[in-house]
Amino acid sequence: MDFTFDSEQNDLREAVRGLLERAYSDSEVRRKVAATDPGFDEKTWSRLAEMGLLGLPFAEEHGGMGAGPIEVAIVAEEIGRVIAPEPFIEAVVLAGGLIAAVGTDEQKGELLAGVAEGTSVPAFAHAEIGTRWSTSASSVTATQAGESWTLSGVKEPVPNGARADVLVVSAVVDGGTGLFLVQGDAAGLTRTGYRTHDGTRAANVRFDGTPATLLGTGGDQTAAIERALAEARIAYSHEAIGAMDTALRTTAEYLKTRKQFGVTLNRFQALTFRAADMYVSLELARSTALWASMVQDAGGDVVSAADRARLQTSRAGRHIGKEAIQLHGGIGVTAEYSVGHYTSRLTAIDHLLGDGDFAAARLARTVADRETVDPLGAPYAV
Amino acid sequence: MRLQLSPELEAFREEMRTFFTTQVPQQIRDKVAGHGHVSKEEYVEAQRALNAAGLAVPHWPVEWGGRDWTPLQRHIWREEMQLANVPEPLAFNASMIGPVIAAFGNQEQKERFLAKTANLDIWWCQGFSEPDAGSDLASLRTTAVRDGDDWVVNGQKTWTTLGQHADWIFCLCRTDPTAEKKQRGISLLVFPMDTPGVTLRPIELIDGGFEVNEVFFEDVRVPAENLIGEENRGWDYAKFLLGNERVGIARIGSTKRMLAQAKEHAREITVDGRPLLEDPFMATRIAELENELVALELTALRVVANSADGKPHPASSVLKLRGSELQQAATELLVDIAGPLSVASFAEEGSDVPAWARVATPHYLNYRKVSIYGGSNEVQRTIIAGTILGL
Numbered sequence: 001m002d003f004t005f006d007s008e009q010n011d012l013r014e015a016v017r018g019l020l021e022r023a024y025s026d027s028e029v030r031r032k033v034a035a036t037d038p039g040f041d042e043k044t045w046s047r048l049a050e051m052g053l054l055g056l057p058f059a060e061e062h063g064g065m066g067a068g069p070i071e072v073a074i075v076a077e078e079i080g081r082v083i084a085p086e087p088f089i090e091a092v093v094l095a096g097g098l099i100a101a102v103g104t105d106e107q108k109g110e111l112l113a114g115v116a117e118g119t120s121v122p123a124f125a126h127a128e129i130g131t132r133w134s135t136s137a138s139s140v141t142a143t144q145a146g147e148s149w150t151l152s153g154v155k156e157p158v159p160n161g162a163r164a165d166v167l168v169v170s171a172v173v174d175g176g177t178g179l180f181l182v183q184g185d186a187a188g189l190t191r192t193g194y195r196t197h198d199g200t201r202a203a204n205v206r207f208d209g210t211p212a213t214l215l216g217t218g219g220d221q222t223a224a225i226e227r228a229l230a231e232a233r234i235a236y237s238h239e240a241i242g243a244m245d246t247a248l249r250t251t252a253e254y255l256k257t258r259k260q261f262g263v264t265l266n267r268f269q270a271l272t273f274r275a276a277d278m279y280v281s282l283e284l285a286r287s288t289a290l291w292a293s294m295v296q297d298a299g300g301d302v303v304s305a306a307d308r309a310r311l312q313t314s315r316a317g318r319h320i321g322k323e324a325i326q327l328h329g330g331i332g333v334t335a336e337y338s339v340g341h342y343t344s345r346l347t348a349i350d351h352l353l354g355d356g357d358f359a360a361a362r363l364a365r366t367v368a369d370r371e372t373v374d375p376l377g378a379p380y381a382v
Numbered sequence: 383m384r385l386q387l388s389p390e391l392e393a394f395r396e397e398m399r400t401f402f403t404t405q406v407p408q409q410i411r412d413k414v415a416g417h418g419h420v421s422k423e424e425y426v427e428a429q430r431a432l433n434a435a436g437l438a439v440p441h442w443p444v445e446w447g448g449r450d451w452t453p454l455q456r457h458i459w460r461e462e463m464q465l466a467n468v469p470e471p472l473a474f475n476a477s478m479i480g481p482v483i484a485a486f487g488n489q490e491q492k493e494r495f496l497a498k499t500a501n502l503d504i505w506w507c508q509g510f511s512e513p514d515a516g517s518d519l520a521s522l523r524t525t526a527v528r529d530g531d532d533w534v535v536n537g538q539k540t541w542t543t544l545g546q547h548a549d550w551i552f553c554l555c556r557t558d559p560t561a562e563k564k565q566r567g568i569s570l571l572v573f574p575m576d577t578p579g580v581t582l583r584p585i586e587l588i589d590g591g592f593e594v595n596e597v598f599f600e601d602v603r604v605p606a607e608n609l610i611g612e613e614n615r616g617w618d619y620a621k622f623l624l625g626n627e628r629v630g631i632a633r634i635g636s637t638k639r640m641l642a643q644a645k646e647h648a649r650e651i652t653v654d655g656r657p658l659l660e661d662p663f664m665a666t667r668i669a670e671l672e673n674e675l676v677a678l679e680l681t682a683l684r685v686v687a688n689s690a691d692g693k694p695h696p697a698s699s700v701l702k703l704r705g706s707e708l709q710q711a712a713t714e715l716l717v718d719i720a721g722p723l724s725v726a727s728f729a730e731e732g733s734d735v736p737a738w739a740r741v742a743t744p745h746y747l748n749y750r751k752v753s754i755y756g757g758s759n760e761v762q763r764t765i766i767a768g769t770i771l772g773l
């Protein structure tokens with residue numbers, strides 16, 4: 001049991017922080033970037049690629065760095081710290097992660113190097129209107145004719161779905177849910193992108209007999225989707241930790257400088273106690289997120305570990321996001337000041353892959369199966 | 383970053399688990415598990431069993447019975463002890479006065495007190511709080527005035543836990559009323575509870591139990607050699623002692639036990655023909671508490687690893703704050719599971735209400751204390767806001 005980062009991990013954090021702090025020196029820069037499509041900065045994306053971060057979790061033979069979940073966690077947290085809008089989790093961890101987990105050697109060789117180099121930005125088209133946070137597809141269907149496949153139906157909202165050059169799509173197949181690759185310029189593909197409340201982008205993605213290739217060798221991919229979603233939930237938990245950390249620090253600074261009634265606001269215990277509670281929420285969530293990454297690293301039950309991290313960071317994110325605004329007063333709700341954007345991003349993270357109630361309900365279903373939870377024992381440490 | 387315990391620590395954990403579950407009498411552990419009344423004799427028996435195996439005061443200096451363990455080993459020791467429902471070594475002895483004497487006492491005092499303190503041959507009580515000195519402990523008014531070779535103590539202490547069992551008291555007294563800062567004029571004296579002039583009045587708590595007392599001092603003569611450390615430095619020792627008190631106060635193992643019990647009992651209660659544990663709302667409430675507890679346990683492990691220099695990490699305030707809240711939430715959960723049975727607190731023979739349901743509400747009411755003592759949760763928030771956030 002060891003919660004300390006090694007020196008290479010500290011170096012990695014420093015390098016990523018340096019790059020992102022330069023790119024997003026203040027919240028106005030992010031606002032400007034978010035105002036125009038594709039909702040992130042292509043130059044920053046290239047720099048992330050140059051640093052090797054876009055291939056971080058992929059095997060070296062596929063152009064990646066062969067790094068583990070802890071390194072992914074570090075990058076995600078640093079992204080959250082400045083709420084960089086670059087779709088690292090969406091493209092690399094989730095869509096890239098599915099390609100790495102399910103793809104054939106040929107597909108991995110072909111696609112992952114492009115992701116790592118920053119030339120390809122994939123997206124996972126999975127959500128369907130009328131369902132939520134499912135591991136399977138229900139309205140997009142796949143039809144086979146000989147060797148080739150076509151897809152029909154609608155996916156929405158697809159994060160970063162309009163900018164993506166290749167889509168990983170879940171679709172109903174005989175006996176379950178299959179995964180497919182669709183090129184951005186495929187016939188019968190219509191994408192309508194829009195801005196989301198947190199300044200990033202999502203899209204309506206319509207398939208109408210759209211040609212697709214099978215990702216991997218076919219069959220039901222529900223388990224692979226469940227696992228990829230879990231790993232992305234853990235990564236999002238770290239992004240949320242970074243965002244909460246900044247929201248809290250910004251709030252504490254504000255309380256020390258803003259004067260009302262002739263004194264700075266930190267003279268009011270009604271406010272400092274609430275800041276203390278925010279700190280408690282943050283640190284408990286941080287411990288859980290770090291632990292979930294360690295479980296992933298150790299090959300333990302990543303799905304339930306992700307639910308635990310999701311539950312804790314969801315509750316913490318809402319608590320800290322709301323209080324950060326409230327403790328600022330009116331300026332907190334303006335787009336011209338940073339803190340509200342953090343709350344907006346935390347709110348988006350909370351709903352992309354499952355919120356706290358979702359995770360709690362899943363954990364509740366197995367509550368009777370265990371006498372106690374031992375985070376250092378089975379099924380987490382193996 | 384590594385999840386697994388090293389093989390050595392895994393073995394250590396197993397060794398602790400085996401010891402606690404086999405070498406401490408079952409009937410004592412059952413009482414702790416059932417939140418029953420543990421008698422003085424049972425506390426003494428349990429602590430002596432631990433001490434004989436070198437497990438009562440592992441955090442003390444090695445020459446006085448300590449084990450030179452890492453913070454992580456101590457953490458495991460404490461958690462396993464709680465999980466096994468072993469009554470912990472008396473805090474007043476093991477966590478408070480023992481370490482203070484070991485650190486600040488003279489050689490004679492160490493030889494006189496430490497072995498007996500570890501073995502609970504002396505039962506200590508803590509004479510800090512007074513009617514007008516609670517959170518603001520430094521405003522205490524009990525005085526000790528030098529008279530020849532003695533100190534003469536006058537005043538009153540209150541909330542003195544288990545003072546009725548105590549052989550000795552360690553007592554903060556004002557020895558220099560003229561000191562510029564009120565913290566500067568305080569000294570730490572120790573004396574037997576049967577010294578002439580010491581009287582004790584029990585205070586009944588809301589659960590009907592008697593665990594705290596008022597202690598009155600009227601011209602109590604204490605030999606000068608019973609001053610611990612230096613005159614007027616008592617505040618420093620008190621701070622050292624309270625820092626120790628906060629470590630391990632999260633009581634994660636004990637809350638884990640309560641949640642396990644809650645599940646067991648929620649299986650036995652039926653709602654519309656189905657076990658209460660299968661009710662989605664109840665299952666979710668338990669799952670949330672379990673997750674909060676996991677988060678706290680992991681935070682404790684993080685904090686423990688970062689406090690190697692012996693000083694409590696500032697984040698230990700998080701452990702006290704959240705640890706007490708979760709202990710309270712677990713006791714509340716048990717009351718809610720007992721439902722209508724929870725009113726039968728003082729039922730005796732002839733009642734069919736199970737024992738766990740009888741004790742649920744008194745335990746819940748009694749546990750309101752855990753967010754008050756050991757530095758109230760408001761005091762912990764003050765520490766977090768000030769020391770950590772710089773507010």
Ligand SMILES: Cc1cc2nc3c(=O)[nH]c(=O)nc-3n(C[C@H](O)[C@H](O)[C@H](O)COP(=O)(O)OP(=O)(O)OC[C@H]3O[C@@H](n4cnc5c(N)ncnc54)[C@H](O)[C@@H]3O)c2cc1C
Pocket residue numbers: 258260261265268270271326327328329330331333
């Ligand atoms: C959407 C919106 C519309 C508005 N419309 C109008 C309008 O039309 N006309 C107009 O005149 N004003 C308007 N206001 C201003 C509004 O009345 C102020 O925002 C409000 O008075 C709070 O002041 P503040 O924002 O400067 O926060 P501050 O006073 O700086 O407060 C910051 C934080 O400190 C807390 N705080 C302050 N003092 C204390 C204290 N003594 N003890 C404990 N906590 C304290 C506050 O509750 C808050 O959480 C509007 C505000 C908003 C957000």
Ligand SMILES: Cc1cc2nc3c(=O)[nH]c(=O)nc-3n(C[C@H](O)[C@H](O)[C@H](O)COP(=O)(O)OP(=O)(O)OC[C@H]3O[C@@H](n4cnc5c(N)ncnc54)[C@H](O)[C@@H]3O)c2cc1C
Pocket residue numbers: 507508509510511513515516517518540541542543544594751754755756757758759760761764
């Ligand atoms: C069951 C029990 C056992 C105890 N055992 C012992 C013992 O063995 N020996 C011993 O010496 N003491 C003992 N205590 C005393 C305990 O340490 C005190 O109760 C504690 O220090 C709080 O003091 P108080 O009760 O006087 O409350 P007060 O200090 O009067 O506080 C009242 C309320 O005000 C809050 N408050 C106080 N100051 C501030 C502040 N600056 N800012 C914000 N809020 C504040 C408190 O948190 C609390 O909510 C025990 C207490 C209990 C309940």
